[in-house]
Amino acid sequence: QAVEVDKWVKSVCRYCGAGCGLYIGVKGGKVVAVKGDDKNWNRGYLCVKGSYLPKILDAPDRLKYPMVRDGNKWKRISWDKAMNLMVSKFAEAIKKYGPHAVGFYGSGQSFSEESYLANKLYKGALGTNNIDGNPRLCMASAAVGYVTSFGKDEPMGSYDDIYHADCFFIIGSNMSEAHPVIFRLVMEQKRKRNVKIVVVDPRKTLTARNADLYLDFVPGTDLFILHAMAHVIVKEKLYNKDFFDKHAVFKKMGPDNKPVNVTFDEYVKFLEEYTPELAEQKSGCPKEKIIQAARWFATSKATMSFWCMGINQRTRGVWANNLIHNLHLLTGQICRPGATPFSLTGQPNACGGIRDVGLLSHLLPYGRVIANEKHRAEMEEFWGIPKGRIHSKPGPTAIELFTKFAEGEIKCLWVVCTNPGQSLPNLQKYRKGMASGDTFLVVSEAYHPSRTSELADLVLPAALWCEKEGTYGQSERRYQYLPQVIKPLGEAKSDFEVILTFARKLLTALGREDEAKKLFPYKTTEDVWNEMRACSKNTVYNFWGMTRARLIKEHGMLWPVPTEDYPAPGTLRRFTAKYGDPLVKKFDPKAEDISFYGNPADGNRAIIWLRPAVGPAEPADKDYPFVLTTGRLIEHWHTGTMTMKVPELMRAAPQAFVEINPKDAQKLGIKTGDKVRLTSRRGSIVLPAKVVDIPRPGVLFVPFHYPEKLINDLVTDAFDALSKQPEFKISAVRIEKV
Ligand code: MGD
Ligand code: SF4
Structure with a gap:
């Protein structure tokens, strides 16, 4: 049925990390419809969640005003009073106990500019790394997996690879429900071409039901399956020796917990015990299926892997990620169209806004890390802050952050755009901490009460999605701009405005008014975006060429985009000069084509890891079967x-x-x-x-x-x-x- 609108405005879905482009239909100042953007990667498709986005905007429990706890009740207060209260609590804690007495818990759903500001405030201005975000629950293992295997985070391929792959290896991902539009593109290939789909999952999901080969197994035993696949590839000589001789090294952890190089023969020896028989015994998955999966993976023209939370949300999540990368490196199924290890992202801006911006307690923007003195010095110079300001020790990660808050070491915590009162594991332990009367919890939320805001001392009303503007960075390094289309409901404000105001007021309350002006001079989100572009410029993320104007015009751009005239949509494949990565020669001048240039210590090669198969922290047993x-x-x-x-x-x-x-x-x-x-x-x-x-x-x-x-x-x-x-x-x- 046709919907009448005053205008359609180009934007992006605010839910999953797929990042479907859409148009927002506005009539009389209200959002009345959305429709898929047929020029974006999703070719006009949206899933059921995205299609109903307009209905979330004026729900009856939208929070319209700041609210402060008054015993068991909530009292409406003005923004001025709310900010003054928050500033006085945070300033008091810092003056009394130092900067590590305050913390921030952010979100892969905040805009990049919002997360960049919060990161700059905490790490750059206050000098504490007590700042982490919900991607720790979601993408952390994928990020560390890429960094440990390739020297740098983020996938090297793109959705375009779907059109070139003829084998899809899907493990630990229910794409048909969690990333439905990407799965739709995969299924379209299945209908049109002779492609194979292998699904490895302990649930026979809709994704698994569409597989040509389905491997089910006891949860937590998939490391055995991945090793057994490598075992078959080695035994049947299905590997690509030319490729890994040139582009990979083999490593294991040495006795002093430092990585040491090993030979291919040692790797083969390591794999000996991981037979398909052992994998069947441990996992319950028939060995014939494992052998078939290995053969298809290695011998298909181009194999594309997809994985998500089933691999990442694990006590051996990083190792599982490494083992997927191993298969690609061993077989040379990488760095050409259709051949790529592609980690699906849970949230819309976990990549751009958290991993890239560095809003995790061990990270700094654009590939820099807290533990590296040179990286800290670079950011100190870039931000214009005194040398040594950035604390040298990585801060607490999500679980550790909430433990410190529960134990009262962190006195004031600000939670923005996430709902940890429902989403943290072993929940009651952390809910008790959040509810404690001795600490001060501020929650920026669009709805109230949520399972977190009900525990807060102060709740700040957040503008939602199209009530504010900013940038998302999605699964395939695709950055997209989301415009403000309507006014925020009631007195809700964008988190950008609130973080900026808070930063200035807090520094002023700490007697650092000059720094407040110098570090936070911005008028618009575009001012921050431009600083972010400059910050990325000499890194492997280089997106200097993505001006705001270009992002508004284009239907998403994939970094690197080093210059303003670099053609849209940017870089579809990294680490290969032949297929268009503009940074290969810059970071590895001797490279002919492929270079994992994030890894100079290993001659810009990737790493095939010898990671033993280890099971979960809490397997079923006789009491809990x-x-x-x-x-x-x-x-x-x-x-x-x-x-x-x-x-x-x-x-x-x-x-x-x-x-x-x-x-x-x-x-x-x-x-x-x-x-x-x-x-x-x-x-x-x-x-x-x-x-x-x-x-x-x-x-x-x-x-x-x-x-x-x-x-x-x-x-x-x-x-x-x-x-x-x-x-x-x-x-x-x-x-x-x-
Ligand atoms: P969301 O519902 O996404 O969950 O968990 P959360 O991030 O805690 O919370 C986002 C909140 O932000 C919502 O309450 C929403 O109302 C609010 N919001 C929306 N837009 C805005 C805005 O612009 N500004 C502000 N300030 N607020 C806004 C997700 C987390 O859950 C994640 S990422 C994963 S991957 C984990 N997955 C997972 C699992 O698989 N199993 C179990 N059992 N638990 C899990 N928990 C984790
Ligand atoms: Fe939104 Fe993800 Fe659905 Fe696309 S697949 S419409 S991004 S929820």
């Missing part, structure tokens, strides 16, 4: 604050449930609709059962969207030692009929 795994449904976004305002989505997915395999259900006498209790070492919850042949026997699945059913009370907060990303995908539980 089931594995609980959690994740998303197609209808809802994360903690449901937005999508649960859409009646159509609520009708489709109205309540939480637990999926159980029919074989387990029969043994336990459970039928669909029965109430069952799930209990882990941390908590328990009652849910209706859904008996369905999706999880394999021994596995239970619960979506984490529903605020009235906090499944994260049960989930372990064990995390990966390298990425500090928690293992949301594997907790041991028992189940009983109530």
